[in-house]
Amino acid sequence: MAVAQLSAAPRPSAHPLANPGYGKRSAPDQTPRTGRDFAHLPTREASIATYIDRLADESDLSIKTLAKHLPYGQCALATALNNLSAAGHLRRVRRPVTVDGCPRWVWHTFFSRTAHDDAWWNAFLAGRTPVTERPVAQAARSTAYGALARLGRIDARLTLSAGECAALEEEAAEWFARGAGEAQLVQALTAGLPERVAHAYAFVRARLLAKLPPPPEPRPQSPAPRYEVVCTACGEPGGDGDELRGGLCGGCWGGRPTLAVDEVRAHAGRLRAVLRTGTRMDKTEKGAGT
Structure with a gap:
């Protein structure tokens, strides 16, 4: 029943951005968006998660701002964010920066439509490779495959079959790996076509290889930023993250004696x-x- 309520979530187009350097950050290793990404969550949490998932990076995810754009009060939103954290969809973090010679903290909220466990989050936020692997959905076609499949709509002389698109996908993907966009790829393949193309597959393959852009200049590798995880509920630092369970400290999770x-x-x-x-x-x- 939660999925049926997702369409009621407000559109995020008018949602404000946070101050530069703050706000939402999209976590990596996410599966492609579907209509059932948050079906495992209660209705309220699913609606809020759907809204946040649609927001652009650097959007303001403070509770006060969310309350202005969602039909929930601040207390309800705080509880829902805690539940999303416990479910593996978000983490609150901070990192030290220096501005005009003065040290300060920058706060982010990492969000993932794909739920991850504590081990994955701790590894990612510490700058290490995530310890879990999630297979890419087989139904999702690469950008390269999609560009090749659309060539026939642009010019019927370059119509390719599904098998031919799959066979050329690796060559086309190399264009994107070298920094080319889809428009640049399509322009290179369709510009100045002869009056008749006898074999579309061979023609496209020849152009993919002959007009391949040069490899990009190597860039110096900068160390991945290491974030300090804070409790989603109270904002207290959690050290290296191992002290937090589901992004919540012991007291906010319910671990303190009462x-x-x-x-x-x-x-x-x-x-x-x-x-x-x-x-x-x-x-x-x-x-x-x-």
Whole structure:
């Protein structure tokens, strides 16, 4: 039933961006978007997750801003974000930067439509390769395959079969690996066509190889930024992330010991008595309520 409610989520087109360097960050290793990405979540969480998933990077994900654009109050949104964190869809992080010689913290919220476990998040945020592998959906065709399949719509002389597109997919993908866009690829394949193309497959393959752009200049590798994970609920740092469970600290997850109900009632009774009589509680009485 949660999926049926997703269409009710507001459109994110008018959602504001955060200050430069802050806001949403899309996590890697996500499967392609489908209509059932959040079907495993309750209706409220699924609607909020769908909305956040559609937002551009650097969008403001503060609770106050989300409350202005979603039909939920701030308390409900805070609870929902905690639940999304526990379900593996987001993590709150911060990293130190220096601006005009002054150190400061920059805050981000990493979001993934594909749920990941704590081990994956800890590895990714520490700058290591994620420890889990998720296969790419077989139904998803690469950008290269799609560009080749659309050639016949642009010019019927370059119509390719599904098998021919698959056979040329690797050569076309190399264009994108070298920084070319789809428009550049299509232009190179369709410009100046002869009046008759006897064999579309051989013609396209020859142009893919002959007009292949040069490889890009190597760029110096900069170390991946290491983020400090903070509790999604209270914002307290969690060290290297291993101290957090589902992005939540022990207290926000429910791990801190609490007083029994009768102890709370007894302490409340002592406080009421103090208020009535105006006397102070001694240290023994105070300790009984801590």
